[in-house]
Amino acid sequence: MIPRPRCESEAEMLPQPEKLALTLFRRLDVFIAVAETLSFRRAGEIVGRSQPAVTAHINQMEESLGVKLFIRSTRQVRLTTAGAELLERGKRLMAESERLVRDIHAHAGLLTGQVVASFSPTIAVSLVPRVLAEFEVEHPGIRVMLREDLAPQMFESIRNGNVDFGIGPYRPVIDELSFDPIFDQEFSLIVRMDHPIAIRGFARLKDLANLNVICSAEGTTARAVLEDAIRAEGISIYPKYEAVHYPTLYALAAAGFGGAVMPAVDLGMLSAMGLTAVPFRGKRLARTIGKVTRRGEALAPGPKAFLRLLMAVVERESRNLGIS
Structure with a gap:
């Protein structure tokens, strides 16, 4: 009987660059765990391997790539420039792989x-x-x-x-x-239902000069919409309070601290808080x-x-x- 020749593994039959890429991909999860924790022990706990096995994986990666990925001493572990680049691109590759699986299922x-x-x-x-x-x-x-x-x-x-x-x-x-x-999201003046401007039924930008204005924090798009509008109108406002999130702004308005220039978001929620969204007349405020x-x-x-x-x-x- 003629002995059957030994089959090469799929990886062995690949050209060198493809073989290297396959080897790299198989070890990316270990590398990413070490790179993000800067600890071989903690990385081992994350990927379910012993610390020596993690160390061996990283050594093999560095040997295959021909570059150092980490600078190691008895006190610390830190990424080299090549390691930092591999971390960024490796995380994208892993995320893309997960997305590919989701897409195939979808x-x-x-x-x-x-x-x-x-x-x-x-x-x-x-x-x-x-x-x-x-x-x-x-x-x-x-x-x-x-x-x-x-x-x-x-x-x-x-x-x-x-x-x-x-x-x-x-x-x-x-x-x-x-x-x-x-679409464009329009802004209104959010005030209590019993506020004189709410009773009047409309707001003008110049009303803000004499109103305690509760503003979105600087750097937000809502703040930029307001600042662009008052700059064009040639008026100044002096914010009484500032907050990042709209529920806080609405809560301050409901407590009677002033009015907020914001999207209405949910009319039912405003009504439940005793607030109303008063439209601006003569000037449309909106963001895309x-x-x-x-x-x-x-x-x-x-x-x-x-x-x-x-x-x-x-x-x-x-x-x-x-x-x-």
């Missing part, structure tokens, strides 16, 4: 899958519940994970692949991302809300379906949402 008739979306706070409370109510009926097998983020957190999570897309007023965006306008995605990348079926439904809700309920 292609099966949109029966299963996942949507991970980031929203600015005012959009999260006003628009998302309406979209989710319909999305769950149409796609019950798709899991939706929501985040509320300000611009820096939204940009980073989309860039790194942790989020499929973002919806918010954040532009300009960083180079790796794109911003596509969807858009879709933020990774530049040049197509969305998976699940996120695409979510966005299509979102656009339909925007068109149908724009009046109730205070958008145009």
Whole structure:
């Protein structure tokens, strides 16, 4: 009987660059754990390997690549320049791999899958519940994970692949991302129902000069909308209080500390707090809300379906949402 020749493994049959890439990919989780913790012991606990096994993995990676990834001493571990670059690109590769698996699952008739979306706070409370109510009926097998983020957190999570897309007023965006306008979100003067301006039924920008104005914090898009408007009007305001999040601004207005120039967000919530959204007369205050995605990348079926439904809700309920 002629002995059967020994088969080479798939990795052995690959050309050298592909073989190296495959080896690197198989060890990325170990490398990332060490790079993020800067501890071989803690990395071993994360990936479920012994410390010697982790050390051997890193040594083999460095030998294969021909560069040092870490500078190690008895007191500390730190990344080299090459290690820092591998960490950044390796995390993107791992995130893309996870997204690929989700997308393949989602292609099966949109029966299963996942949507991970980031929203600015005012959009999260006003628009998302309406979209989710319909999305769950149409796609019950798709899991939706929501985040509320300000611009820096939204940009980073989309860039790194942790989020499929973002919806918010954040532009300009960083180079790796794109911003596509969807609608304009209008601003009103949020005051108590018994405030003289509320009783009058409309507000003028010049009213703000004699009003205790409760402002969004500097650096927010809501603050920029207000500052641009008063600058054009040639008036000055002196904020009484400042806050980042709109519920805090509304709570201060409800307590009688003044008025906030903000989107109405949810008329039912305002009414429950004894507040009303007074429209501005003679000047329209608004900001553009858009879709933020990774530049040049197509969305998976699940996120695409979510966005299509979102656009339909925007068109149908724009009046109730205070958008145009």
